[in-house]
Amino acid sequence: MGQIDTRKKVEILAEAAKYDVSCSSSGSSRANQKGGIGNAAPSGICHSWSADGRCISLLKLLFSNDCIYDCAYCINRASNHKPRASFTAEEVAKLTINFYKRNYIEGLFLSSAVFVNPDYTMEQLVKTLKILRDSYQFNGYIHVKAIPGADYKLIRQAGELADRMSINIELPSRDSLKSLAPQKKATDILQPMEQIGTDLVEYKEDKKKFKSTPDFVPAGHTTQLIVGASPEKDFQILKLSEGLYNRFNLKRVYYSAFMPVTPDKRLPAVSGPPLLREHRLYQADWLLRFYNFGADELLGPDRPDFNLDFDPKLDWALNNLDKFPVEVNQAGYWQLLRVPGIGPTSARRIISARKEARLSPDNLKKLGPVLKRAKYFILCDGKYLAGIPFDPDLIKSRVARDQKGKNQQLSLFAKTDLDKEQVIG
Amino acid sequence: MKTYLYDGTFTGFVTLIYWTFKDKVRPAKIFKQADFHGDLFSETVKIETDGELADKVIKSAKAKLSTRVFRKAYYAFLSEFPGIELAIFDYLYLGFADRVNLKKNWTDSSVLKVKKVARKVSRERHRFKGLLRFRELDQGILYGPYKPDYNISGLLAPHFAARLAGEQWIIHDLGRKMAVIYNGKSWLEISDDLLPRLELSEQEADYQEIWQEFFRSIAIDERYNPELQANFIPYKYREFLLEFENQDRRL
Numbered sequence: 001m002g003q004i005d006t007r008k009k010v011e012i013l014a015e016a017a018k019y020d021v022s023c024s025s026s027g028s029s030r031a032n033q034k035g036g037i038g039n040a041a042p043s044g045i046c047h048s049w050s051a052d053g054r055c056i057s058l059l060k061l062l063f064s065n066d067c068i069y070d071c072a073y074c075i076n077r078a079s080n081h082k083p084r085a086s087f088t089a090e091e092v093a094k095l096t097i098n099f100y101k102r103n104y105i106e107g108l109f110l111s112s113a114v115f116v117n118p119d120y121t122m123e124q125l126v127k128t129l130k131i132l133r134d135s136y137q138f139n140g141y142i143h144v145k146a147i148p149g150a151d152y153k154l155i156r157q158a159g160e161l162a163d164r165m166s167i168n169i170e171l172p173s174r175d176s177l178k179s180l181a182p183q184k185k186a187t188d189i190l191q192p193m194e195q196i197g198t199d200l201v202e203y204k205e206d207k208k209k210f211k212s213t214p215d216f217v218p219a220g221h222t223t224q225l226i227v228g229a230s231p232e233k234d235f236q237i238l239k240l241s242e243g244l245y246n247r248f249n250l251k252r253v254y255y256s257a258f259m260p261v262t263p264d265k266r267l268p269a270v271s272g273p274p275l276l277r278e279h280r281l282y283q284a285d286w287l288l289r290f291y292n293f294g295a296d297e298l299l300g301p302d303r304p305d306f307n308l309d310f311d312p313k314l315d316w317a318l319n320n321l322d323k324f325p326v327e328v329n330q331a332g333y334w335q336l337l338r339v340p341g342i343g344p345t346s347a348r349r350i351i352s353a354r355k356e357a358r359l360s361p362d363n364l365k366k367l368g369p370v371l372k373r374a375k376y377f378i379l380c381d382g383k384y385l386a387g388i389p390f391d392p393d394l395i396k397s398r399v400a401r402d403q404k405g406k407n408q409q410l411s412l413f414a415k416t417d418l419d420k421e422q423v424i425g
Numbered sequence: 426m427k428t429y430l431y432d433g434t435f436t437g438f439v440t441l442i443y444w445t446f447k448d449k450v451r452p453a454k455i456f457k458q459a460d461f462h463g464d465l466f467s468e469t470v471k472i473e474t475d476g477e478l479a480d481k482v483i484k485s486a487k488a489k490l491s492t493r494v495f496r497k498a499y500y501a502f503l504s505e506f507p508g509i510e511l512a513i514f515d516y517l518y519l520g521f522a523d524r525v526n527l528k529k530n531w532t533d534s535s536v537l538k539v540k541k542v543a544r545k546v547s548r549e550r551h552r553f554k555g556l557l558r559f560r561e562l563d564q565g566i567l568y569g570p571y572k573p574d575y576n577i578s579g580l581l582a583p584h585f586a587a588r589l590a591g592e593q594w595i596i597h598d599l600g601r602k603m604a605v606i607y608n609g610k611s612w613l614e615i616s617d618d619l620l621p622r623l624e625l626s627e628q629e630a631d632y633q634e635i636w637q638e639f640f641r642s643i644a645i646d647e648r649y650n651p652e653l654q655a656n657f658i659p660y661k662y663r664e665f666l667l668e669f670e671n672q673d674r675r676l
Contacts, residue, residue: 007635014642032590039588046657047555048668050644053653057555060643095635101567101592102559103585104636140588259647273647353531367531 004085006095012085016065016076017111019261020168020224021254025057025106025141027219028163038100038107038140040163040219045106058109058143059099063087063124067113071181073170073229075261076113086115089128097136107141107163108132114147118188122150122158129161141219146196148188155192156199156216164219164251167193172237176230180266196221197249220251227281228258228274229267233304238284238295245288255281280306287312290344291337309403314340317377318399321392324377325384329359341374361385372402426453428467432474433457435502438510439479441472442517446482451518455510490520494527500543503576512538549573550580556658557581558667559594560633561626567594568623571665578605582612595620633667640668 026044046055062076064086070078096108110128112121125144132138143164146155159165167189171177174186196217203216223244225237241253257273284306287293291313298312299305307315317324317340326335328350336347346369353359353367361380365371375385376395388394429445429452431437438455445452453467461469486495498513515535519525530536559567567589578598582605585594589607596605602617663669 007631007638010635010639011642014639018643018645032587035591037589037591041554043551045551045555048640048666049654049657050640051651051654052645052648053650053657054645054648055657056640056643059639098632099636101589102561102632102636103555103557103569106555257648259645275648349531352529356526356529357532363532366537 006091009085009087009091010061010095012083013062013065013087014060016082016113017060017062017109019075019256020060020109020111021054021256022143022166022222022224022252023055023057023060023109024164024219024222024252025143027251028141030139030141030163030215030218032139033137036137036139037097038138040107040139040141047103047105057106058141059096059105059107060109061087061092061111063092063110063112063121063128064115065113066115068117069114069181069183071170071184072264072266073180073226073258073261077262080262087128089124089131092128093131093136093138096132096140097138100138100140107143109143111145112147114149118147118149119151119154122147122154126154126158126161129158133161143219146192148184148192150192152192152195155196159196159199159217160214162217164222165196165217166222166224167196168224169240170224170226171230172225172232172240173230176232180230193221193223193244193248193250197247200249221248222250222252222254224254224256226258227255227278228270234277234281234284234306235295235299235301235304237281238288238299241285242288242295253285255285276308277306280308280312284312292334309400311340313338314373314399314403318396321395325379325390326377327379327382328364329354329381339369339374339377341370341372341377343369373399426467428452428454428456428461428464428469429472430456430458430461430469431472433459434474435499436476436479437472437474438502438513439482440475441510442514443475443478443482444472445514446518446521452511452514455514460507486517486521490517490527494520497527497539497543500546500580501539503580504542504546505576506542509538509542511535512542546575546577546580549575550577552662553577553581554584556662556666557585557596558665561629563624563626565593565626567592568597569595570597570599572600573598576601578603579614581605582607586612637668637670 024044025040026042028040029042030040032039044057046057048056050056065076065082066084066086067076067078076082092110099105100107110125112125114121129142129144132142142162143166144158144162146158146165146167148167169189171180177184177186199216200220203213207213225240227237244250244253255278257275257278258270259273260267260270284298287298288295298316306312310318317338326339328336333347333351336342336350337344346367349367350359353363359380361383364380371385376399378385384390388398427450429441431441441455483495498517501509501513512535516527516539519533519536520527525533527536553571553573557569557571559569562568578596581596585596586607591609593609594607597617597620598604603614604617604620605612605614
């Protein structure tokens with residue numbers, strides 16, 4: 001490879017990394033050390049937002065895009081004619097520190113195409129992390145990829161240096177993986193994921209006994225699924241996520257709406273990425289993690305895809321009207337959480353405020369639930385606030401009417417190619 | 426009915442709280458001295474700022490009302506909203522004299538107001554933890570100019586002092602003409618006419634360019650969505666963000 005400068009490499013290797021959607025910098029509380037630079041904020045901090053409206057919190061780079069694999073969905077596939085580049089470990093470390101000092105970023109997100117072989121690739125990532133942590137005494141956030149097929153010893157080493165690790169499953173079933181990424185083996189992806197999940201627990205246990213035990217991916221591990229490149233239904237995808245959370249101790253599953261980056265006969269023809277579908281999956285994923293919903297409650301074999309008109313919680317409530325209305329002065333936390341328009345914050349406030357005094361409709365309003373939606377599903381001090389009788393058909397038609405305006409706002413995230421043309425105009 | 430005047434500092438305001446609570450009077454109005462232009466009808470009381478008395482109030486507020494409850498009063502004060510002082514007075518009075526549990530109260534209007542305003546200030550503080558951009562000066566000093574809505578420089582300082590502990594930096598609030606300077610050990614608020622002459626380091630332009638390149642490259646064309654972007658990052662915040670600048674690099 002000829003000599004190209006850092007700027008050119010950033011252009012190539014940020015461009016190549018952009019399809020990885022994870023950018024979270026939360027969940028770690030690494031403190032700065034004497035003589036060091038950086039710390040990690042538990043809440044995470046966004047530093048900018050790119051033209052697609054996605055948050056920029058980490059310097060997201062591939063170490064190299066010189067891939068030996070030829071996966072059909074991937075922009076870096078070997079058969080794609082693209083400029084190729086690789087960083088050196090020192091180069092990435094120096095750039096990270098200089099960006100960090102200027103408060104451009106919260107830390108580093110380092111991934112890589114598989115170049116030379118999986119072990120060699122993983123070694124380069126570990127080397128970069130070591131330079132950052134040891135030579136530069138960097139205590140900011142690091143998210144690193146575990147390379148499928150690399151020796152687990154290397155992956156573990158990276159886990160002791162990073163805040164978060166991830167291995168992308170990408171294709172939500174073995175069949176799709178076999179068809180679209182024939183050189184990758186499902187076990188090479190799932191085995192290290194399972195091992196990371198186990199190690200997470202073990203390191204935490206050890207740390208209770210021996211203070212010298214290093215942290216192991218303190219912000220947890222994650223994965224990414226591509227939505228729409230293969231025939232899986234929402235139900236199958238959500239079941240997979242649920243299984244990953246329960247079995248592998250995963251912190252997050254990210255969903256990436258498929259967009260064709262290279263022509264391939266095996267891929268579906270689509271007009272634009274299925275952004276609304278992706279959005280519904282994120283909403284449902286949220287319901288799994290924070291609202292105590294099960295995948296089977298939201299979807300089933302007879303109803304395998306999300307309703308694009310209503311968000312999953314509203315859709316569930318409309319299909320379960322026999323469980324409503326609930327009295328806000330009595331309902332428990334988890335019951336309140338199932339009311340459309342009431343989230344964790346307002347549920348907590350309702351419970352704390354009603355200890356002081358019985359809630360009247362007026363008081364309820366001040367606690368911050370979205371009454372426009374909640375009113376169909378609650379009683380407040382015995383009163384039904386919707387201004388209509390509690391009649392399932394009537395409620396459904398009213399909710400649908402209320403949603404009309406809302407679905408126009410959906411353009412905020414569900415921008416189709418047509419809209420884009422108009423905007424650029 | 427008396428109008429109370431204080432010097433505009435938080436210490437001054439808390440001294441005011443000390444005297445009014447002691448005398449059991451609720452001010453009709455509270456003004457910063459500089460903002461008060463006099464009126465013929467009201468009697469005015471000028472409060473002499475007293476650090477020791479203020480400390481007393483702060484200590485007892487933290488002990489009796491909790492640090493969090495008191496922090497809300499402080500954050501609300503930093504909003505500099507006209508009239509916020511009286512809401513804070515009522516908020517603290519409810520807590521101290523009427524023993525209202527401020528944490529759990531979501532109905533009283535002054536409590537709601539203080540909480541709401543405090544949340545705005547807290548949000549802006551959080552926002553600028555990410556949005557402040559430092560430029561490296563020729564001595565290696567990092568210089569971060571910005572124009573926040575609220576007086577949050579003193580809230581940002583501990584964050585950057587922990588994070589960039591070994592660096593020297595300046596956070597410059599151009600709207601308020603004040604700055605926080607950090608010398609590698611401790612930080613200090615100063616008036617901005619005390620700032621030295623500012624010149625960029627040699628490598629600064631390169632890093633700004635690489636950052637702009639990164640910012641361009643990381644966006645996905647198929648998802649181009651400037652409305653969504655503007656939702657997260659309104660135009661008023663972009664003035665000092667290098668990535669939204671075209672080619673001219675200014676301080």
